[in-house]
Amino acid sequence: MKNKEFVTKAYELARKRYATLDIDTEKAIEKLQNIPLSLHCWQTDDVTGLEHTENELSGGIQVTGNYPGKARNIEEIRNDLVKAASFLGGNHRISLHASYGDFKGEKVDRDQIEPRHFESWMKWAKENNLKLDFNSTSFSHPKSGELTLANPDKSIRDFWIEHTKRCRRIAEEMGKYQGSPCVMNLWIHDGSKDSTVNRLKYRSILKDSLDEIFSVPYSNMIDCIEAKLFGIGAESYTVGSYDFYLGYGVKNNKRVTLDTGHFHLTESVADKISSLLLFTPGIMLHVSRPIRWDSDHVTIVNDDTLDLAREIIRCDALDKVNIGLDYFDGSINRIGAYVIGSRATQKCLLQALLEPLEQLREYEADHRYFERLALLEEAKSLPWNAVWDYFCLINNVPVGEEYIAEVCKYEEEVTGKRR
Numbered sequence: 001m002k003n004k005e006f007v008t009k010a011y012e013l014a015r016k017r018y019a020t021l022d023i024d025t026e027k028a029i030e031k032l033q034n035i036p037l038s039l040h041c042w043q044t045d046d047v048t049g050l051e052h053t054e055n056e057l058s059g060g061i062q063v064t065g066n067y068p069g070k071a072r073n074i075e076e077i078r079n080d081l082v083k084a085a086s087f088l089g090g091n092h093r094i095s096l097h098a099s100y101g102d103f104k105g106e107k108v109d110r111d112q113i114e115p116r117h118f119e120s121w122m123k124w125a126k127e128n129n130l131k132l133d134f135n136s137t138s139f140s141h142p143k144s145g146e147l148t149l150a151n152p153d154k155s156i157r158d159f160w161i162e163h164t165k166r167c168r169r170i171a172e173e174m175g176k177y178q179g180s181p182c183v184m185n186l187w188i189h190d191g192s193k194d195s196t197v198n199r200l201k202y203r204s205i206l207k208d209s210l211d212e213i214f215s216v217p218y219s220n221m222i223d224c225i226e227a228k229l230f231g232i233g234a235e236s237y238t239v240g241s242y243d244f245y246l247g248y249g250v251k252n253n254k255r256v257t258l259d260t261g262h263f264h265l266t267e268s269v270a271d272k273i274s275s276l277l278l279f280t281p282g283i284m285l286h287v288s289r290p291i292r293w294d295s296d297h298v299t300i301v302n303d304d305t306l307d308l309a310r311e312i313i314r315c316d317a318l319d320k321v322n323i324g325l326d327y328f329d330g331s332i333n334r335i336g337a338y339v340i341g342s343r344a345t346q347k348c349l350l351q352a353l354l355e356p357l358e359q360l361r362e363y364e365a366d367h368r369y370f371e372r373l374a375l376l377e378e379a380k381s382l383p384w385n386a387v388w389d390y391f392c393l394i395n396n397v398p399v400g401e402e403y404i405a406e407v408c409k410y411e412e413e414v415t416g417k418r419r
Ligand SMILES: C[C@H](O)[C@H](O)[C@@H](O)C(=O)CO
Pocket: 042, 047, 061, 135, 187, 226, 228, 259, 286, 294, 326
């Protein structure tokens, strides 16, 4: 670590500065250390998956960019994930899509997948001190079409119901194996390009499909349902809208996934946290960065991500919120994309953990709104970055921009050689 002494000295000063506001930096570091991020496996390979089919990416999502070096098989995906995680302090999780099973060249259709197709992932995760989360995959399949679980055609609908039921079973086995509940996210793209005159019909079918899927109780997995505003080619109507899943989640005690790219651009996702916490058992986050639309740009430290982190901490909800990443950028070094996005999320969480919350709340209770605003402003430039550097130092991961050279080295030695 080239700046060890400098980093330690800066941290000592920062610790004292924060102490003047009664903030314990050691406690903040300890908390950050114990917040797992769920790294989305699909950033390694532009959401290609391991089914070895010719299926194009579908379902209203799109990866842009053709940067060389994407992972081409299970070994490369795993190596890249381990590499990406090696840049992060703390212990983390990997979020797998059902299309990333270890199929060993066998053609296994989505309604045939079993826990055995994910056994080697479970072992791999354990060996690498990682835990797994899971996602059903309704897109990029000949039966994906416009509608899956909301399809009036029973044979297509049953195919996807079976797929999703199997996914829950796989998640249950993963949770059991790893001794930590596997968070299973259900997102489907179902929708329509142009105005439908049957909004209620498809939503009612989706509700029934979900009821059937969730009829089997499990104790080692956590169900999450993810809403979306629109998809490419499904701009007018999304069956699984936010209102739909919020209603379903509240009624059926399910976690709602908030993907930061799935709302109107001026809507505050952070503001939803406190409301959901009052009415649902928890929240799954898909941290992303929408630019003009759900563009899945790499997460950075910005007001949206900071507000999200602050709300989690202000609500004291770390035990009820699972934090996953969800972006896919094929235009830059893909490992670099993981590192930037996951470290940005950690930086936001750290800033939130270092907020002088008690003092701010005292001001607010006393209606001293000038003081509240002033302290909120000043808190922005407190030396959180010295605490961040120190967090990286004690975790033996690159400090500051040092990771750039390491990512480039991996590119030179590994990803850059993939053709
Ligand atoms: C690949 C993921 O399942 C997908 O990104 C989903 O979570 C989503 O956000 C779709 O827009």
